[in-house]
Amino acid sequence: MIIAGFAPNSCVDYPKNIAAVVFLPGCNFDCWYCHNRDLIEGRFTPIDEKEVLEKIEKRKRFLDGVVITGGEPLLSPLNDLKAFIGKIKDMGLLVKLDSNGTFPDKLAELLPLVDYVAMDIKAPISQYRIVTPMREGLEENIKKSIRLLMSSNIDYEFRTTFDPNLTKNDIKEIAEMITGAKAYSLQQINIPKGHEDKLTRSSEYLTECAEIASQYVPTKVRNI
Numbered sequence: 001m002i003i004a005g006f007a008p009n010s011c012v013d014y015p016k017n018i019a020a021v022v023f024l025p026g027c028n029f030d031c032w033y034c035h036n037r038d039l040i041e042g043r044f045t046p047i048d049e050k051e052v053l054e055k056i057e058k059r060k061r062f063l064d065g066v067v068i069t070g071g072e073p074l075l076s077p078l079n080d081l082k083a084f085i086g087k088i089k090d091m092g093l094l095v096k097l098d099s100n101g102t103f104p105d106k107l108a109e110l111l112p113l114v115d116y117v118a119m120d121i122k123a124p125i126s127q128y129r130i131v132t133p134m135r136e137g138l139e140e141n142i143k144k145s146i147r148l149l150m151s152s153n154i155d156y157e158f159r160t161t162f163d164p165n166l167t168k169n170d171i172k173e174i175a176e177m178i179t180g181a182k183a184y185s186l187q188q189i190n191i192p193k194g195h196e197d198k199l200t201r202s203s204e205y206l207t208e209c210a211e212i213a214s215q216y217v218p219t220k221v222r223n224i
């Protein structure tokens with residue numbers, strides 16, 4: 001499996017756990033606020049999978065788990081993902097998977113193998129195009145992934161990076177769509193270079209949105 005990046009130690013990528021983070025290349029989205037452009041546009045030096053596994057093995061007594069993120073990790077071959085996850089589990093570590101939710105069939109195959117999934121919901125389904133160009137059919141895939149997670153026994157969260165174009169009504173629409181889900185988080189955006197003209201929403205606005213969303217799903221605000 002091609003690995004594009006590795007962080008040996010993170011306290012923020014796996015809720016309540018200390019985790020190593022493995023970055024897989026490529027993405028089928030092109031979010032204007034993406035901070036992983038090098039990863040998704042191929043500007044990285046691949047790291048040998050064996051080397052990554054050895055580093056994790058050496059550090060495992062300091063770790064609770066490993067986060068597999070991207071890019072979009074589910075672009076990687078399914079069998080490679082299964083084998084990699086199996087090797088992490090054999091070390092006695094938890095596995096968290098991050099995904100944009102556009103590969104529900106692969107997600108379904110991996111759900112029995114992982115411990116936690118964080119899935120992005122970028123906007124109300126009909127408004128994804130304010131964040132990223134969309135191919136036909138992806139909306140349905142995202143809805144399918146949401147249903148899969150909500151009907152699973154696994155720990156998961158949905159999360160929205162707060163594009164400043166989003167409004168309270170948009171967050172209400174997302175929260176209504178995931179009514180009864182285990183967890184939802186709103187994350188303040190980090191405006192990337194080249195978009196300095198865009199203003200972020202205030203912390204108060206995000207908190208008010210979280211209060212609205214909390215009527216439908218347990219909601220947290222991050223990064224404010």
Ligand code: SF4
Nearest residue numbers: 027029030031034071
């Ligand atoms: S889904 Fe994530 S990795 Fe892909 S373009 Fe959007 S922000 Fe970047």
